[in-house]
Structures are given as structure tokens and as C-alpha cells.
Amino acid sequence: MSGMTHLKALEAESIFILREVVATCEKPVLLYSIGKDSAVLLHLALKAFAPGKLPFPLLHVDTGWKFREMIAFRDETARRFGLDLIVHTNEDGVRAGVNPITSGSSVHTDVMKTQGLKQALDKYGFDAAFGGARRDEEKSRAKERIISLRSPDHRWDPKAQRPEPWRAFNTRKRKGESLRVFPLSNWTEADVWDYIALDDIPVVPLYFAKMRPVVDRNGAIIMRDDERLPLHAGEQPQNKMVRFRTLGCYPLTGAVESEAETLPQIIAEMRASRSSERQGRMIDHDSASSMELKKQEGYF
Amino acid sequence: MGAPLKKIDEHAATFVRLADQPSKAQLKLRQPPHAQAIPAASARSLLRFITCGSVDDGKSTLLGRILYETGAVFDDQLAALDRDSARFGTTGDDLDFALLVDGLAAEREQGITIDVAFRYFSTENRAFIAADTPGHEQYTRNMATGASTADVAIILIDARKGVLPQTRRHSYIVSMLGVRRVIVAVNKIDLVGYDESVFRAIETEYRALAAMLDFIEIHVIPVSARFGDNIVAPSARTPWRQGPALLELLETIDGAPHGAAQFRFPVQWVNRPNLDFRGFSGAIAGGSIAVGDRILALPRGRTSRIARIIGPDGDIGQAAAGQSVTLTLTDEIDISRGDVIVKADDSVAPARTATVRMLAMTETPVTPGRNYLVKIGSALTTARVTALHHQIDVHDYQPKPAQALAMNAIGLATLRFETDVVIEPYAQCQSLGGLLLIDPHDNSCAALAVVEADGQAQAAPSPARGHALLSWLGVSALQDDAAVARAAIAPWLAGAGLTGLIAFVASGRPLVATAAALVDAGVRPSLTRLVRSYRPRAVGASEDGLAGDGGGI
Ligand SMILES: Nc1nc2c(ncn2[C@@H]2O[C@H](COP(=O)(O)OP(=O)(O)O)[C@@H](O)[C@H]2O)c(=O)[nH]1
Numbered sequence: 001m002s003g004m005t006h007l008k009a010l011e012a013e014s015i016f017i018l019r020e021v022v023a024t025c026e027k028p029v030l031l032y033s034i035g036k037d038s039a040v041l042l043h044l045a046l047k048a049f050a051p052g053k054l055p056f057p058l059l060h061v062d063t064g065w066k067f068r069e070m071i072a073f074r075d076e077t078a079r080r081f082g083l084d085l086i087v088h089t090n091e092d093g094v095r096a097g098v099n100p101i102t103s104g105s106s107v108h109t110d111v112m113k114t115q116g117l118k119q120a121l122d123k124y125g126f127d128a129a130f131g132g133a134r135r136d137e138e139k140s141r142a143k144e145r146i147i148s149l150r151s152p153d154h155r156w157d158p159k160a161q162r163p164e165p166w167r168a169f170n171t172r173k174r175k176g177e178s179l180r181v182f183p184l185s186n187w188t189e190a191d192v193w194d195y196i197a198l199d200d201i202p203v204v205p206l207y208f209a210k211m212r213p214v215v216d217r218n219g220a221i222i223m224r225d226d227e228r229l230p231l232h233a234g235e236q237p238q239n240k241m242v243r244f245r246t247l248g249c250y251p252l253t254g255a256v257e258s259e260a261e262t263l264p265q266i267i268a269e270m271r272a273s274r275s276s277e278r279q280g281r282m283i284d285h286d287s288a289s290s291m292e293l294k295k296q297e298g299y300f
Numbered sequence: 301m302g303a304p305l306k307k308i309d310e311h312a313a314t315f316v317r318l319a320d321q322p323s324k325a326q327l328k329l330r331q332p333p334h335a336q337a338i339p340a341a342s343a344r345s346l347l348r349f350i351t352c353g354s355v356d357d358g359k360s361t362l363l364g365r366i367l368y369e370t371g372a373v374f375d376d377q378l379a380a381l382d383r384d385s386a387r388f389g390t391t392g393d394d395l396d397f398a399l400l401v402d403g404l405a406a407e408r409e410q411g412i413t414i415d416v417a418f419r420y421f422s423t424e425n426r427a428f429i430a431a432d433t434p435g436h437e438q439y440t441r442n443m444a445t446g447a448s449t450a451d452v453a454i455i456l457i458d459a460r461k462g463v464l465p466q467t468r469r470h471s472y473i474v475s476m477l478g479v480r481r482v483i484v485a486v487n488k489i490d491l492v493g494y495d496e497s498v499f500r501a502i503e504t505e506y507r508a509l510a511a512m513l514d515f516i517e518i519h520v521i522p523v524s525a526r527f528g529d530n531i532v533a534p535s536a537r538t539p540w541r542q543g544p545a546l547l548e549l550l551e552t553i554d555g556a557p558h559g560a561a562q563f564r565f566p567v568q569w570v571n572r573p574n575l576d577f578r579g580f581s582g583a584i585a586g587g588s589i590a591v592g593d594r595i596l597a598l599p600r601g602r603t604s605r606i607a608r609i610i611g612p613d614g615d616i617g618q619a620a621a622g623q624s625v626t627l628t629l630t631d632e633i634d635i636s637r638g639d640v641i642v643k644a645d646d647s648v649a650p651a652r653t654a655t656v657r658m659l660a661m662t663e664t665p666v667t668p669g670r671n672y673l674v675k676i677g678s679a680l681t682t683a684r685v686t687a688l689h690h691q692i693d694v695h696d697y698q699p700k701p702a703q704a705l706a707m708n709a710i711g712l713a714t715l716r717f718e719t720d721v722v723i724e725p726y727a728q729c730q731s732l733g734g735l736l737l738i739d740p741h742d743n744s745c746a747a748l749a750v751v752e753a754d755g756q757a758q759a760a761p762s763p764a765r766g767h768a769l770l771s772w773l774g775v776s777a778l779q780d781d782a783a784v785a786r787a788a789i790a791p792w793l794a795g796a797g798l799t800g801l802i803a804f805v806a807s808g809r810p811l812v813a814t815a816a817a818l819v820d821a822g823v824r825p826s827l828t829r830l831v832r833s834y835r836p837r838a839v840g841a842s843e844d845g846l847a848g849d850g851g852g853i
């Protein structure tokens with residue numbers, strides 16, 4: 001690796017991981033969640049298998065509450081690259097009326113994301129799922145292997161992880177077991193943005209500051225993306241110059257006030273920031289080890 | 301001065317720093333998490349290091365402290381640390397930095413590290429991937445996971461306890477996995493009153509043990525992970541110590557990985573999107589390649605020429621170690637995943653057996669006669685353990701007879717592969733010399749193994765062995781710089797030659813044992829030959845094909 005820059009070394013490692021899994025698993029899938037990490041992951045996958053097409057489909061687990069701009073970007077991306085995109089929604093959850101506003105973030109996330117994901121993986125029989133999670137995002141992620149074995153019911157056992165020496169990945173599994181694979185494990189948020197700038201990778205416009213209609217919810221700036229977000233009596237959404245550092249279900253994703261309208265401005269703002277990107281995500285704050293619990297239950 | 305870092309609600313607003321003199325370096329470092337990365341984001345180098353050592357020596361605290369000092373901890377994470385410290389902390393009213401890295405619920409509850417944590421930070425010149433590893437013997441495999449990719453190891457020692465069995469075990473594993481540069485952090489120096497004599501005694505003891513290993517650079521530094529001494533700036537409380545603080549060492553230490561000098565390309569995946577394209581994808585494990593080069597595909601031995609090299613950004617004229625590329629050839633030859641492409645004039649030959657040093661990683665012991673799936677580069681084959689030559693006693697690094705390798709034991713064995721394989725000594729090529737043994741019954745990772753150097757290939761003692769010889773002869777090498785030791789040993793070797801060794805070896809049993817240990821540390825084959833006739837035949841089974849390469853060591 002001598003002589004390679006940090007970003008190029010990360011890129012080479014991610015491509016290696018993508019290829020290794022495709023070469024050794026029967027039915028991989030890329031979990032595409034539309035955000036910046038998914039954008040980088042998709043970009044790396046396209047590089048890894050060029051000049052061929054992607055040898056696996058994309059799966060988006062749609063909770064029905066994503067920002068409209070995310071869905072538009074998703075469909076446009078699939079069209080542009082001719083991707084095989086599977087969209088799955090947990091219809092049981094929809095029928096039960098689960099939503100992020102009245103059900104609360106943890107029920108909504110569990111039913112619409114975790115259960116939805118497990119349904120889709122089982123339905124199509126995928127034996128390996130690539131995700132764009134990074135170890136620097138959260139303290140239990142920092143503990144996870146690049147290739148993480150899941151039981152037939154998709155559970156992660158953090159106390160019994162396989163050793164993962166060098167890059168000699170052990171992708172073997174028994175029937176029913178599957179792998180969650182994190183090619184961006186060793187990337188940081190800064191690396192992701194630097195790489196997006198380096199390769200000019202398209203990302204959802206929500207990352208750039210713009211006047212958007214927002215309301216205050218317990219100190220968080222929430223964008224009213226559609227009529228489903230109820231207003232308090234007499235409340236009017238304010239138009240504010242905001243952007244998002246991470247993207248998810250709009251009622252659960254806090255915006256930041258910002259003037260950063262370009263990539264260099266976003267990068268400068270991120271470097272000056274003293275808060276982590278996950279601060280804007282409501283779903284991580286439920287309890288001290290909530291991410292670990294969610295992951296044990298099958299959340300990617 | 302000397303006050304522990306108070307809880308964040310008291311001090312966070314101003315980021316009052318606890319270390320003695322907030323130097324320029326410190327002020328520069330204590331910036332927002334991404335701030336240092338700007339100017340040369342694409343030009344910074346990458347250093348991977350681990351923290352290791354015995355339980356409670358302060359590994360997690362040290363890494364947490366480094367993350368904090370380099371500004372890699374955001375305010376909301378610091379606020380969470382404050383809450384966690386109150387709930388799980390082991391440091392009274394102070395922040396417990398270990399909780400920044402002990403991220404699993406079970407770890408926080410028990411105040412221990414169970415699995416390796418990977419954390420990231422950067423300074424102006426370097427990006428770091430740090431792995432905090434567990435100290436308990438039962439989690440040795442997780443420690444090895446972290447150590448396998450490290451360029452540098454920080455080995456912690458509790459100043460009150462000195463060198464412990466786990467210090468020895470971890471040092472051995474780190475050396476076995478190819479780490480050549482270590483920083484020994486004599487931690488909790490606050491608890492021994494910043495006493496130089498305590499530090500010096502530990503340094504002497506550590507250097508003596510390290511002399512039996514393959515390190516080429518050893519820095520020993522007194523620190524307090526809890527109070528910040530010698531972490532980002534030299535501490536006024538250790539005026540007796542000259543030299544850089546830990547972070548400066550990390551920024552400047554040479555991290556050059558050992559890749560093979562010869563071109564090695566394990567084929568990972570055959571890219572065949574249509575009839576007109578047939579490419580071989582993989583990561584270059586060593587050396588470099590250019591369009592037009594003549595190549596040989598092993599183990600089948602077909603030759604061709606490189607037509608195209610396709611990198612992540614398209615066609616390139618040449619490529620080198622570390623890059624992930626796709627190669628196309630001028631001829632249609634049969635190559636599949638697991639094959640290794642080398643240059644046509646290369647003299648590498650496929651093998652059927654290998655002598656390996658292995659670390660057992662599962663409850664089911666590794667025993668002679670057992671079959672395993674073995675991953676070598678991208679190849680997966682089956683191998684039988686045909687002989688277990690000895691186990692290493694981690695207390696004194698001496699070989700001792702063994703019938704089986706229980707979990708976490710280290711030993712020397714011979715593997716016989718079912719197919720021809722392309723392997724290299726680990727010291728020359730990590731990809732083709734680092735083997736993963738998989739239990740075919742449950743797919744667990746049964747052992748990791750490193751291919752021993754081929755007897756013939758080894759020349760004069762390396763600098764590391766220079767250390768070994770010095771210490772063996774009672775010369776203590778306390779210098780921080782390996783070059784000094786090298787300079788000291790070179791004329792001795794040149795002048796006196798190896799004859800002096802024979803005399804020592806012949807003169808008494810303890811020395812014979814030490815000599816055997818030396819051989820074990822790799823002084824082969826010349827010493828092997830010299831020593832063989834004097835060596836007590838301590839250990840069992842050796843096999844043909846093992847050649848002179850220390851079969852009975
Ligand atoms: N006084 C003092 N205590 C320390 C120091 N470093 C670590 N400790 C304490 O030693 C205990 C074990 O530390 P930890 O980092 O969990 O050790 P690990 O098992 O090596 O990761 C904790 O209570 C720490 O607060 C130090 O430099 N000085």
C-alpha cells in the first residue's frame with residue numbers, strides 16, 4: 001500500500017470486499033438507503049465490477065416516510081445506471097397503521113425497517129447483504145466485523161464474532177445463515193465527503209442548504225415534507241435555510257441550519273462541527289445501547 | 301496540575317486541558333473532529349496500529365484518551381461519555397475514557413473489553429485506524445484480529461505490575477503477525493509516583509524479552525493514560541525522560557508494510573460480462589505490473605501477456621501492491637479464482653506442504669490428523685495437519701512438546717495441502733503467507749497460521765536478531781533506536797563471525813536452550829545447522845519435506 005493515498009487505499013479495500021463476497025456467495029444484494037454512504041457504496045460497486053453491470057440487485061426497504069426528494073433521487077439513480085432495484089415495504093406494518101408520529105420512533109423503526117428488511121431478505125433468499133454502515137458512526141458499529149455472520153433469524157451475536165484476520169474473509173455459512181457486509185467499515189464521515197468530492201458522486205439535494213419548511217419538535221428542526229406531519233394548533237411551518245447531515249424518515253430526521261450550498265462548503269462545515277452526524281437521528285437515542293440492540297434484532 | 305479531568309459539565313465549555321503544559325502541538329490538535337484533515341485529505345498516509353497488553357493495563361483508556369486529545373470525540377459523544385462515566389465509570393468523578401471505546405453493552409457493564417474496537421482519527425499528516433484489543437486470554441483471537449492488519453503496536457504495561465504473561469503472549473503474537481515496530485507504553489506511571497527507577501526496570505525487562513522476537517524498532521515510554529502524561533506533549537512530571545510524546549511517535553514512526561517485492565496477484569473474481577471481455581479481478585499482493593509484461597498463471601503454469609490493466613478509474617499503464625485492479629490477457633488461457641498470476645520469469649513453484657506457526661482459535665483443539673479448509677489469498681483448499689512439532693510456552697518463548705493446540709495456544713505445525721497451492725513465507729507476502737484454517741464441520745475459524753520462512757531463503761541475522769544476540773550475550777541494548785543496536789552488532793558479527801556462538805552453545809544447557817529459542821525466533825538456517833548437534837532432542841514428530849527448517853525446534 002505504500003505510496004497510495006489514504007482515500008485510494010480505502011477505495012481499494014472496499015472494492016476487494018465487494019468482489020470477495022460476490023465471488024463466494026450465491027445471492028448478494030446491496031441495501032440501498034439512498035443517503036451519501038449508499039451513494040459511495042454504489043459508486044464503488046460499479047467500479048468493482050466494471051465493465052460489467054452490477055452482479056446483484058439493489059434493495060430499498062421503504063418505510064413510506066422517506067423524504068420525497070430521496071425517492072425521486074433513488075428512481076433517477078436506478079434509471080441512470082440501469083440498476084435492478086427492488087423496493088420492499090412491510091405491508092403488515094402499513095395495515096397495522098404503524099407510523100413514526102404516533103407509534104414512536106422505536107416501534108416504527110423496528111416494524112418498518114428491521115422487520116421489513118428481514119421480510120425482504122427472506123422473500124428473495126439473499127445470502128449476503130451489503131450495507132453502507134461505517135464503524136465511526138456509533139460505538140457498537142466500531143465493534144463489528146467487516147463481514148458479519150447472522151443467524152437464520154438474522155440475529156447478530158456481538159459476543160461470538162468470528163475472528164477476521166488480514167483480509168482472509170471467511171464467508172462460509174450454513175443453510176439459512178446470512179452475511180451482512182460492510183465495505184465502508186473503515187471510512188469516516190470525512191472520508192465519505194472527500195471521496196464524493198474527489199469523484200464527483202451525485203447525492204440527494206437534501207444534503208445542500210436550501211429554504212425549506214420546518215417546524216420545531218422537541219428542539220429538533222423537522223421538515224414538513226408533506227401533509228402527514230400534524231401541526232400544533234396555530235402552528236405554521238417556517239421557511240429556513242437548512243440542510244441534512246444524515247437522511248432517514250423525515251419526521252425522525254433533524255435538519256441543521258446552514259448556508260452550505262456547495263460541496264466544499266458542506267465539507268468545511270462538517271470539519272468545523274462539534275457534533276456527530278448521528279445527533280440528528282432520533283432513533284439512536286432511545287437507550288444507551290439502542291443501536292446494539294437493534295443490530296442484534298436484525299437491523300443492518 | 302495533577303487534577304484529574306473533571307466532568308464535562310464543569311469544564312467542557314472551555315475544554316480545559318489537563319495535561320501539564322498546553323503546547324502548540326496540543327492546541328493545534330484540539331480541534332473539531334474533522335478539522336485536521338482539510339489541506340491534504342487526498343495526500344495523507346494511513347497508519348494502522350493496535351493497543352494491546354494485559355487486562356486492566358489501560359489499553360482502552362489510552363485509546364480513548366488519544367481520541368479525545370486529537371479531537372476525534374464530538375460534543376454529543378462527550379456528553380454521552382459524561383453520562384456513561386457516572387453510570388459505569390471506574391474513575392470516580394472523572395471521565396472514564398475507556399467507555400469511549402468499550403462499545404458493547406456487556407463491555408460497559410463489566411468494565412472490560414471483549415472484542416476489538418476500530419476507531420479513527422487523523423492529524424495533519426496521517427490518518428489513523430486504531431484497534432483497541434481485549435486483554436483477557438480467552439479473547440486472544442479477537443486481539444489477533446486487530447493485530448493482523450497493524451503496522452505498529454502499542455503494548456501497554458501497568459507500571460505497578462510490570463511485564464505480565466499476557467504482555468509476553470501479545471508481544472509474541474504481534475511479532476508473529478509481522479509487526480516490526482512497537483511502542484511500549486509503561487502506563488499508570490502516576491501510580492508509582494512518576495518514579496524513573498520503576499520505569500527503567502520495566503524497560504530493561506521488556507527489552508530482554510523482546511530480544512527473542514523479531515522487532516526492529518522498540519520505543520519505551522512512560523505514560524499516564526488517565527492523566528495525560530506524555531500522550532500529546534512531554535510531561536513535566538517525568539523530567540528524567542527525553543524524547544517525543546506518544547502522539548508524535550505515532551505521527552513519525554515508519555509504517556511501511558511488508559509487501560512482496562515480486563509481483564503476486566491472487567485472482568479473486570473472473571469478470572466476464574460478455575463474449576468480448578474476460579478480465580481477472582483482484583488486489584495486487586506484491587510488486588508491480590505493466591501492460592505488455594509476460595505473466596505466468598499458477599498453479600497450472602500457463603503463460604500470456606498483460607493486455608489491459610483496469611483500475612478503479614479506468615485503464616492504466618501499470619499498477620502496484622495494494623491496488624484493486626482487473627487484468628486482461630492477450631491469450632485465452634484458463635484461469636479461475638484462487639489462481640495466482642506472477643511474472644513469467646519468476647521462479648515461484650506451487651507447494652504441497654508448509655511449515656506454519658499457528659494460533660488456535662476455537663474450543664476444538666487443533667490436532668495432527670485433522671483436516672481443515674484453508675484460505676490462502678483467494679484460494680480455498682483442504683489441508684491436513686500432518687505434524688505438530690511443538691507448542692510455544694508464552695512465559696519464556698521456549699518450545700515444549702504438545703499433542704494438540706488448545707484455544708489460544710501457539711505452535712509450529714506442518715500442513716499438507718490436497719491441491720497445489722501458491723504460498724510465500726509470511727515475512728515476504730502477507731496475502732500468500734497468512735492462512736486461515738476453517739473447521740469444515742461448523743465453518744468456524746479454527747486457527748490462523750503464518751508460513752515460516754524457507755530455510756534456504758534466510759540470510760544473515762536481521763537487525764532484530766542483532767538485538768537477540770546482544771541480549772543473549774548479556775549486552776543490554778537500551779537505545780530507542782534500532783540503528784544503534786545494528787551498528788553495535790554489525791562489526792561483532794563481521795569480526796568474530798559465528799564461531800563464538802558455537803563455544804557458547806556448547807558450554808552449557810541453559811545456553812543451549814537459549815540458542816534453541818534464538819533459532820525459534822528465526823535465526824536459521826545457519827544457526828540451525830550449528831546448533832542442531834548440541835540441541836537436546838526435546839520434541840517429537842518431524843516429517844519429511846520439513847527439510848532443515850527447524851523441524852524439531
Ligand atoms: N491511575 C491510573 N489509572 C489508569 C490509567 N490508565 C487506566 N487506568 C485505569 O485502569 C483501569 C483499567 O483500564 P482499561 O482502559 O479498561 O484497561 P484495559 O483492560 O487495558 O483496556 C480503569 O479503571 C482505568 O481508569 C492511568 O494511567 N493511571
Ligand SMILES: [Mg+2]
Nearest residue numbers: 359360412413
Ligand atoms: Mg480494554
